[in-house]
Amino acid sequence: MRIGLDTRNTGRSGGTGVATYAATLGEAYSDVGISPAWLHDDMANHTRPHSFPRKIKRFFQSAHSTHHVQPTSDGYVGHDLYRAAEIRDRTFHTPISIKADTPPDLMHWTYPVPMRWHGIPNVVTIHDIIPLLHPEFSDTPTKRLHRRLKFWCDNADAIVTVSEAVRQDLISFFELPPQKVSMLSQSVSFATDLMEASLTVEAPCPKDGFLYFGTIERRKNIGRLIKAHGRSGTMRPLILIGGLGFGGAEELQALAHHPTPERVHILPWCSRPALVRAIREARCVTFPSLAEGFGLPILEAMALGTPVLTSFGHATEEIAGTAAFLVDSTSTEALTEGLTKLDYDDALSLELSSSGQERAQAFAIDPYVLRMKNFYQRLLTG
Known part of the structure; x- marks a missing residue:
């Protein structure tokens, strides 16, 4: 064939x-x-x-x-x-x-x-x-x-x-x-040589933070994520890895109202091995998208054992199942509560790490x- x-x-x-x-x-x-x-x-x-x-x-x-x-x-x-x-x-x-x-x-x-x-x-x-x-x-x-x-x-x-x-x-x-x-x-899969390279590559960002990776654009809900991070009072950094897309510059304007904008790190690009390292070392991958056809970052994080916060409904909930922390991503308050919960609750993080890896096996x-x-x-x- x-x-x-x-x-x-x-x-x-x-x-x-x-x-x-x-x-x-x-x-x-x-x-x-x-x-x-x-x-x-x-x-x-x-x-x-x-x-x-x-x-x-x-x-x-x-x-x-x-x-x-x-x-x-x-x-x-x-x-x-x-x-x-x-x-x-x-x-x-x-x-x-x-x-x-x-x-x-x-x-x-x-x-x-x-x-x-x-x-x-x-x-x-x-x-x-x-x-x-x-x-x-x-x-x-x-x-x-x-x-x-x-x-x-x-x-x-x-x-x-x-x-x-x-x-x-x-x-x-x-x-x-x-x-x-x-x-x-x-x-979703990661080649052996990619995983090996991720162990030795220089870390592109601080560890134990809240990580988003993908295009920074309007439908990805980055502005609301930045607001929620600021309101949560967390000491953990928010890392955004990705280039600007449609409406991305406007989304980043939320930084002007962040109480500690120095805790938000923006990387337009990093190598694939470096990204894998960033995912593995993150406290949580955040993917509060307002519209998706699939949501590959959800599964990539789960496969690597990293907890995921994502949106209720449509494709994101379908892909995540019950293995992610689901929020109403149209609500800054709901996002804030989710970040706060994942900031402090170690038991929840371990549970999501385990259930996420199991969920990723279906893919x-x-x-x-x-x-x-x-x-x-x-x-x-x-």
Whole structure:
């Protein structure tokens, strides 16, 4: 069985949840004898400034509805595929079609890009529809996103989600037949060499603090978290690791009202080994997001034995189960009480550490591999 995978997000600096998802899929394939066929873009790492002639050439390239790709040692490569598809979608409101002399058995798009592989089954993972349900949390053009998602809802052979909450959102919003959408979740794992590196890397931040990691943006509720930390009176630091996203600068304005702003540490970036060390040494990982499709930081913290504070409802509660301290994250008072409780209650911290590790086992790589393999076999055999 040979399954195609796009590389639309895997090469992006800083890493994303979608990039982690795609990489995990590739790992899962090799574990069960499935051959991943990566769809590469020969311009993905092109760093020269985009000249006017280059833009003109891209525009004319995007006018072609079909793009032929060539085989490589680990899949296929096409010329400027992803950017050309983006331009075609924005200009002509239609996706490009991919063709190859020897295509994979099935193409799994790890993100709803405006592309489709001609002549074989196409699967797409839709991670969330937050911009459609909560446009106040995103600067994503909603009309464009709606058009792309509607295309996939109409044309995909199957749709995959990573949480039941998102599955129900899709079925309801786009009025889809339930059997077309499969919830296959996501796996969390840490490679042995990564764990070893985390033991020797320099610590990026103080230990025993309240840690948030991810993009600093409006839907992550960082402003309310900062307020709650200040009101709690805790002596433990609040560490925020991540770059600024939509509304992030406004969220950080809460620092102006923090009684001891020097206890809030902001790191725009740190290496993956350093992040693993930071998670392991934290008193608690805080993830009070207002809207999520999954919540990978919840599981990563649990797998590493670190207690988690996260939000009631939707995907965050679904992923955390009863193994996290759940709060109404729309309430600064509730967040304050949660931080205060986790600040002092050692017994609760030990309980959450243990239950979190147990919860993370349900998202281990082995059961995930079996779900994916069975899903592909059912789709290919009809």
